[in-house]
Amino acid sequence: MIIGKDIIEQNNKSEVENFNSDFAYLSDKLTKSGANVSEIVNKIADFQVAIPSWALGAGGTRFGRFSYGGEPSSLEQKLEDVGLLHALTHSAGAVSLHIPWDIPTDVAAIKEKAASHGLIFDAMNSNTFQDQPNAKQSYKFGSLNAANEEARAYAVEHNKEVIRIGKELDSNSLTVWLADGASFPGQLNFQTALSKTEQSLKEIYAGMPEDWKLFIEYKPYEPNFYSTTIQDWGTSFMLANACGERAYTLVDLGHHLPNSNIEQIVATLMYKGKLGGFHFNDSKYGDDDLTVGSIKPYALFLIFNELVYGIENNPQNPYPAWMIDASHNIKDPLEDLLQSLEAILIAYAQALLVDQKALKEAQQNNDVVKAQDILQNAYRTDVRALLRAARLQTGAALDPISTYRNLKVRENLISERGLNVKATGL
Ligand code: PSV
Ligand code: MN
Numbered sequence: 001m002i003i004g005k006d007i008i009e010q011n012n013k014s015e016v017e018n019f020n021s022d023f024a025y026l027s028d029k030l031t032k033s034g035a036n037v038s039e040i041v042n043k044i045a046d047f048q049v050a051i052p053s054w055a056l057g058a059g060g061t062r063f064g065r066f067s068y069g070g071e072p073s074s075l076e077q078k079l080e081d082v083g084l085l086h087a088l089t090h091s092a093g094a095v096s097l098h099i100p101w102d103i104p105t106d107v108a109a110i111k112e113k114a115a116s117h118g119l120i121f122d123a124m125n126s127n128t129f130q131d132q133p134n135a136k137q138s139y140k141f142g143s144l145n146a147a148n149e150e151a152r153a154y155a156v157e158h159n160k161e162v163i164r165i166g167k168e169l170d171s172n173s174l175t176v177w178l179a180d181g182a183s184f185p186g187q188l189n190f191q192t193a194l195s196k197t198e199q200s201l202k203e204i205y206a207g208m209p210e211d212w213k214l215f216i217e218y219k220p221y222e223p224n225f226y227s228t229t230i231q232d233w234g235t236s237f238m239l240a241n242a243c244g245e246r247a248y249t250l251v252d253l254g255h256h257l258p259n260s261n262i263e264q265i266v267a268t269l270m271y272k273g274k275l276g277g278f279h280f281n282d283s284k285y286g287d288d289d290l291t292v293g294s295i296k297p298y299a300l301f302l303i304f305n306e307l308v309y310g311i312e313n314n315p316q317n318p319y320p321a322w323m324i325d326a327s328h329n330i331k332d333p334l335e336d337l338l339q340s341l342e343a344i345l346i347a348y349a350q351a352l353l354v355d356q357k358a359l360k361e362a363q364q365n366n367d368v369v370k371a372q373d374i375l376q377n378a379y380r381t382d383v384r385a386l387l388r389a390a391r392l393q394t395g396a397a398l399d400p401i402s403t404y405r406n407l408k409v410r411e412n413l414i415s416e417r418g419l420n421v422k423a424t425g426l
């Protein structure tokens with residue numbers, strides 16, 4: 001299924017009147033407060049978030065999986081799904097592939113398909129947390145940290161293979177997330193595991209083309225419940241520094257212990273020029289991968305406030321690679337991703353409203369009340385009309401979810417692909 005610009009325009013007609021009055025009110029208010037509304041709208045319109053190939057199906061939990069009809073069962077169909085999200089929002093112009101789930105059989109055809117939907121290939125993801133059928137080595141006791149030299153070399157080689165595939169697709173980065181760790185005290189020698197991981201990452205880094213970046217993800221626990229070798233941002237940062245200039249830390253919102261100050265982690269990494277990638281999701285307890293902004297929207301805003309500050313003030317930090325990293329158990333995955341995109345752009349727009357000059361002044365004067373007010377004023381602004389203005393400007397849907405439902409996208413996908421199809425992935 002393809003959603004053309006004309007269909008979107010048609011659907012927007014019934015919403016335009018409401019939008020016009022909402023936008024006029026907000027734009028007037030913001031302009032009076034000194035904001036440059038058209039500049040903010042342009043920034044929102046330009047913001048692109050990669051969609052991971054594994055978020056397009058119903059993920060389920062370890063207790064069960066309730067399938068969702070019309071799931072994509074090939075890489076082509078996954079690109080079509082991301083294409084639908086991009087047509088509706090103009091904010092999802094990239095896709096992030098996971099190997100071996102998404103090995104392209106015909107590279108030229110895949111590239112053509114992606115281009116036809118206006119999509120580029122964002123970071124490639126390797127998988128050394130599962131044993132594939134016919135695998136010559138097992139990752140049961142680790143991959144890049146493995147005590148067994150054959151298993152470690154096998155995992156390094158897999159990452160090099162992912163780079164080769166990514167190169168053909170014109171991707172230019174590799175994300176490494178490792179499940180490596182220990183479930184029981186005594187199982188691993190921490191220092192040996194860390195030094196093996198460092199050695200492996202250096203070998204992978206050396207196998208990257210000159211213009212590629214390496215993103216090193218961290219996570220405190222799960223699937224190993226006693227220790228994870230790359231457990232926190234400090235470990236990732238240390239390993240990135242050991243690898244070299246083009247290695248960075250990747251922050252995944254769900255990969256922190258409860259109440260971690262993620263905005264401070266973001267600020268520290270950007271200050272050092274080492275925040276390379278960012279995975280959006282939300283969580284109440286751990287790596288829940290819930291819809292972005294569904295649990296802690298104020299925390300998301302505070303994080304975006306640091307991201308915006310860093311983008312504007314830290315030329316030493318590259319522009320981060322944005323991706324949604326989510327899992328869907330009961331919702332339509334595409335609707336959930338639309339909700340996530342909306343939440344990301346809302347937090348971004350609110351952060352763009354922060355009067356940085358006034359905030360600096362308040363901080364300088366130790367005016368704590370004023371500083372808090374500045375942040376909360378931005379956070380409490382209903383910025384949705386700004387998002388709609390950006391979408392109208394780019395030819396996207398004013399209300400993506402209602403357009404998705406009006407066009408009966410899911411019903412169409414079910415009739416095209418069937419009810420009992422399962423997407424490959426997590
Ligand atoms: C596992 O925690 C995980 O969710 C990581 O966040 C990765 O980015 C993702 O899987 C894909 O490997
Ligand atoms: Mn992640």
Ligand code: MN
Nearest residue numbers: 252254287325
């Ligand atoms: Mn995760």
